[in-house]
Every structure is written in C-alpha cells, then in structure tokens.
Amino acid sequence: MNSIWELDTFYRKRDIIIIGAGFSGLWTAISIKEKYPDKFVLIIERNTIPLGASTRNAGFACFGSLTEVIADSQKMGWEKTLELVKMRFDGLQKIQHYFKNSEIDFELSGGYEIVNHEEPLSHIDAVNEKLKAITGLDQTYTLRQDKIKEFGLGKSEFLIENPCEGSLHSGKLVQKLLEKCHELKIEFLFATEVQNIEETDKVEVHLSAGLSVKADQLIYCTNAFTSKFLEKENIIPARGQVLLTEPIDGLKLKGTFHYDEGYYYFRNLGNRVLLGGGRNQDFKTEETTAFETTEFLQNHLENFLKEVILPHQNIKIALRWSGIMAMGEEKSPIVKQVSERQFCAVRLSGMGVALAPKMGEIMADMI
Ligand SMILES: Cc1cc2nc3c(=O)[nH]c(=O)nc-3n(C[C@H](O)[C@H](O)[C@H](O)COP(=O)(O)OP(=O)(O)OC[C@H]3O[C@@H](n4cnc5c(N)ncnc54)[C@H](O)[C@@H]3O)c2cc1C
Numbered sequence: 601m602n603s604i605w606e607l608d609t610f611y612r613k614r615d616i617i618i619i620g621a622g623f624s625g626l627w628t629a630i631s632i633k634e635k636y637p638d639k640f641v642l643i644i645e646r647n648t649i650p651l652g653a654s655t656r657n658a659g660f661a662c663f664g665s666l667t668e669v670i671a672d673s674q675k676m677g678w679e680k681t682l683e684l685v686k687m688r689f690d691g692l693q694k695i696q697h698y699f700k701n702s703e704i705d706f707e708l709s710g711g712y713e714i715v716n717h718e719e720p721l722s723h724i725d726a727v728n729e730k731l732k733a734i735t736g737l738d739q740t741y742t743l744r745q746d747k748i749k750e751f752g753l754g755k756s757e758f759l760i761e762n763p764c765e766g767s768l769h770s771g772k773l774v775q776k777l778l779e780k781c782h783e784l785k786i787e788f789l790f791a792t793e794v795q796n797i798e799e800t801d802k803v804e805v806h807l808s809a810g811l812s813v814k815a816d817q818l819i820y821c822t823n824a825f826t827s828k829f830l831e832k833e834n835i836i837p838a839r840g841q842v843l844l845t846e847p848i849d850g851l852k853l854k855g856t857f858h859y860d861e862g863y864y865y866f867r868n869l870g871n872r873v874l875l876g877g878g879r880n881q882d883f884k885t886e887e888t889t890a891f892e893t894t895e896f897l898q899n900h901l902e903n904f905l906k907e908v909i910l911p912h913q914n915i916k917i918a919l920r921w922s923g924i925m926a927m928g929e930e931k932s933p934i935v936k937q938v939s940e941r942q943f944c945a946v947r948l949s950g951m952g953v954a955l956a957p958k959m960g961e962i963m964a965d966m967i
Contacts, residue, residue, distance in 0.1 A: 602811065610789065614640040616967065617805050617815040619794050619829075621645035622654035623952050624945050625821035626777040627960030633784040635964045641786045642813065644805065646793035651891075652823055653952060654774055656923020658842060658856075658865050658876050661692050661706065661766040662951045665713040665858040666741045667720050669727055672931055678730060684932060686734050688954035689764065695773070695957060698780070704772045709855040711765025712747070714756040714908075721758060735764055752852040755908050767856050767867050768953070789813075797829060803941045817967055820944040823952075824889055824926040830938060834928040835947050839886045841897045842876035842923070844869065845905070846916040853909065862950065866909055872918070875905055893920045925950055935962050943967060 602611065616632060618625045621643050629641050649655060664672075664685055672681040696706060715721070724741050731740040744761040753759065781788070789807075798804040803818040820826055824837040848871055856867040864877040878900050879886045885894065898920055905915060926947045928934075933955055934947045943966060945959045 611811060611813050613802070613814040614642040614787070615815065616641045616817045616819065617803070617813060618643045618819045618821050619645075619805070620652070620821035620823065620825075621650040621778075621788065621790070622652050622821065622823060623774070623777070623956035624823060624948060624959060625650075625819075626774070626781060627956045628819060628821055628945055628963045629781055629786045629960075630777070630784060631960035631964035632967065633781075633786055637784075642789065642815070643781070643786060644789045644792050644794055644807075644813070646791070648791050650774055652825065653840075653923045653925050653948070655771055656842070656891075656921060657770050657840070657950075657953070658867060658874055659768050659770045659869075660711070660856045660865060660867065660953065661695065661708075661768050662856075662954050663688055663692065663711060663762060663765040664951070665711065665762065665862060666724065666727060666760050667713060667715065667861050668858070669731075670720060670723050671861060673727075673730075676931060680932065682730060682734065684955075685731065687958045688951060689734050691954040691957040692764070692766070695768070695953075698957075699773070699776050703776055705769035706766055707768070708763070708766040711762040711856045711858070712744070712751075713760045713762070713858040714753065714758070715760060716757040718758070720760075724760070737763070740764060750852060751854070753909070754911060765856055767869075770953070773953070794829075797942070799939060799941050816941065818942045819963060819967070820938075820942070820946060822944075823946050823948055824924040826926065826944065826946045830944060830946075833934055833938075833944070833946070834930070835934075836887060836927045837889045838879060838925045838927045839888050839890070839892075839922050840876055840879065840925055840950070841886075841893050841901065842874060842921050843898060843901050843905070843917050844875075844919040845873045846918045847871045848873065848910070848913070848915065859908065864904060864908075865950075866905075873905065873909060873915075875901055875909065877901070878904065889924050891922055891924065893922050925952075933959055935959050935966070937966060
C-alpha cells in the first residue's frame with residue numbers, strides 16, 4: 601500500500617497525463633505548459649531513460665531528400681507533401697530557437713542524397729519551385745557532382761545537396777528538453793509502465809501493483825508502442841539498426857547522407873561514420889518492437905560501408921544498436937483526439953526530430 605504522502609504528491613490527480621518521454625511527449629508537454637502555465641502536467645515513462653526511437657536514432661535534423669519529396673508527392677499529392685515539409689522546416693527552426701547549436705551539437709552542414717539513376721534529376725526544378733515558399737530558396741536541391749570526390753564517394757553517380765538539413769546530438773537534445781520540462785515544472789514518473797486506461801468522467805491511468813493516477817485528459821506519445829492502447833490506429837513498428845565506426849584518420853565525409861530513397865542513411869560524427877538502415881533487405885524481421893541487432897543486417901550494413909562509403913579501407917566498428925520507429929500506410933503522423941478525454945501524437949516515422957516540435961504545438965491547440 602502507498603502512504604498518504606505518496607498519494608498526495610507523486611500519484612495525485614493531474615490535469616494532463618502524457619505517456620512517453622520521447623521527442624513527442626517532451627515537446628507536447630512543453631507546448632501545453634507554455635500555453636497553459638497553470639495546468640499540472642505529468643509525463644509517465646516506462647524506462648529509466650526515454651527508450652524507443654528518440655535516444656536511438658541517427659541524429660539527422662531531417663528536412664527530406666529529393667526522391668523522398670517526389671515519392672511523397674506522387675503518393676499523397678502536393679498539398680499534403682508540402683504541409684509535411686513545412687512542418688519539418690518549422691520544427692528545425694524551432695529547435696534552433698530553443699537551444700544553442702553548441703548545446704545540442706547542431707550543425708547545419710547540409711544534407712546530401714546519392715542517386716544512381718537520372719530520372720529524379722528531371723524533377724529538381726519543379727520541386728524547387730514548389731519548395732520556394734517554404735525555404736525561401738530558389739534552389740532547395742542542387743546537383744553537386746564536385747562534392748562526390750571531396751567526400752570520397754567514388755561509387756556514386758549523382759549527388760544532390762540540400763542546405764536546409766543538418767545534424768545534431770539526439771542524447772543532448774533529449775537532455776535539454778528534459779531540462780526545459782523541469783524549468784516549466786512538468787512532473788515525471790520514470791521506470792513506470794502504463795498498463796491500461798479507463799475513461800469515465802476522468803481518465804484513470806493504471807500502473808503496476810494496483811496503483812493508478814487520474815487526470816482530466818490523457819495524451820499517448822508512445823509512437824511504435826501505441827497499438828497496445830489504440831488497436832485501430834494504423835501503426836507498424838519498424839526497427840532501425842545502426843552502427844558506428846571507430847575514429848577514422850582523414851575522414852572526408854561531412855554532412856548527412858541519404859541513399860536508396862532513405863532506406864540507408866549515414867553521417868559523420870566527428871571523424872567517425874554513423875550508418876543505419878537497410879530495413880528493406882529484411883522487412884518482415886524488422887517489423888518488431890524488440891531492441892536487438894541481427895547478424896544479417898549488421899553484416900549487410902558493414903558491406904555497404906565498405907562498398908559505398910569507405911571503399912578500400914580497413915574500418916573497425918565501435919558500436920551497434922537499434923531503435924524502434926513507427927510507420928504506417930500513410931506517411932503523415934497521427935495527431936488527433938481519440939475519445940472525449942484521450943488524444944494521441946504518434947507515428948513519427950523516420951523524421952521525428954523535426955516533426956515533434958510542431959506536433960506538440962498542434963496538440964496544445966487541440967486539448
Ligand atoms: C535507428 C533510427 C534512426 C532514426 N534516425 C532519425 C533521424 O536521423 N532523424 C529523425 O528525425 N528521426 C530519426 N528517427 C526517428 C525518430 O527517432 C523518431 O521519429 C522519434 O524519436 C519518435 O519520437 P517519439 O517520442 O514519438 O517516440 P519514442 O522516442 O519511441 O518515445 C516513446 C516513449 O514511450 C514510452 N512508452 C511506450 N509505452 C509505454 C507505456 N506503456 N508506459 C510508459 N511509457 C511507454 C517508451 O519507453 C518511449 O520512451 C530514427 C529512428 C530510429 C529507430
């Protein structure tokens with residue numbers, strides 16, 4: 601049994617409970633507290649640190665590559681595509697507005713896409729024209745053949761540059777967001793798993809050992825782990841595997857790089873290379889919420905590293921890890937009300953760094 605002191609403080613009723621302390625939960629809490637300073641907001645996180653995708657990703661401050669924008673426009677039409685691009689662009693501006701570059705190792709070093717066939721190049725002018733209203737640039741995407749040699753990417757046919765994209769340190773960003781939450785008096789229960797929810801004239805959030813916390817409203821920021829609560833939402837878990845090399849003397853690579861419609865992504869982290877992806881080589885196995893790496897995909901990534909990024913070099917791998925993303929049939933995130941007192945801000949795909957800041961604002965307007 602709990603003491604009266606615990607029940608009156610840590611487990612007391614709040615105005616709003618958010619489940620999940622990743623980018624989505626943290627930005628949502630911040631936006632709500634900024635809009636409604638008097639509301640009591642509690643974030644419940646099942647792990648001792650946020651653990652899903654936000655501390656496991658590649659740290660691209662993602663704007664989106666040319667082929668991705670083309671593919672999105674063909675699938676969802678230009679209106680929705682531009683809405684998503686704008687959300688990411690504004691999200692990246694917001695991150696830079698809240699935190700100094702040096703605090704989160706933010707570098708606007710440019711994003712690049714390697715393309716090995718000519719077709720996408722024929723769309724560059726039309727896409728640039730569409731994006732001009734968002735980026736303010738005449739040429740958001742430019743062909744940069746000169747940089748193929750500069751970066752040592754000998755095996756690449758075409759290289760397209762996008763100056764709106766950068767890189768950052770995801771761990772430092774999560775820490776700064778936590779600091780901001782503490783400043784705003786947002787409360788936390790870490791290492792506390794939510795088991796189920798009951799909604800009446802309030803929401804009761806059931807934890808383990810017969811404990812529960814009540815609130816007026818509840819927001820799911822549980823991304824890939826949402827199906828446990830909201831079965832009907834189209835959310836498919838997608839594991840992303842990553843490797844990081846040991847430091848490499850004279851590394852030429854600088855920036856963030858996309859390959860094969862974003863299925864592979866790599867960047868420099870100082871003088872190391874961080875490489876992730878390859879999910880399309882083993883789709884079914886990677887549709888999981890298990891935090892594991894597989895020999896098959898790690899070998900595949902290592903081969904990619906040796907063939908495409910650092911040919912003829914003897915490279916040692918320092919670290920390997922995985923994180924879990926949330927995908928769906930549609931590319932857009934799900935930000936909506938699911939019942940009278942429950943809401944969700946989930947399915948951030950491979951772009952959560954840039955999407956989450958604006959999703960938080962939308963949620964603060966919705967509650
Ligand atoms: C390998 C990899 C590389 C990526 N690279 C990039 C990139 O370079 N750039 C980019 O923009 N995006 C990238 N992404 C995607 C990005 O990381 C995600 O879109 C983003 O982190 C999602 O944030 P989130 O808060 O929605 O989810 P998460 O960070 O997964 O947070 C959800 C939280 O909910 C908690 N939770 C779940 N269930 C419960 C429960 N029952 N009770 C309590 N707590 C619960 C989890 O513990 C978790 O901490 C990548 C993802 C991966 C996996």
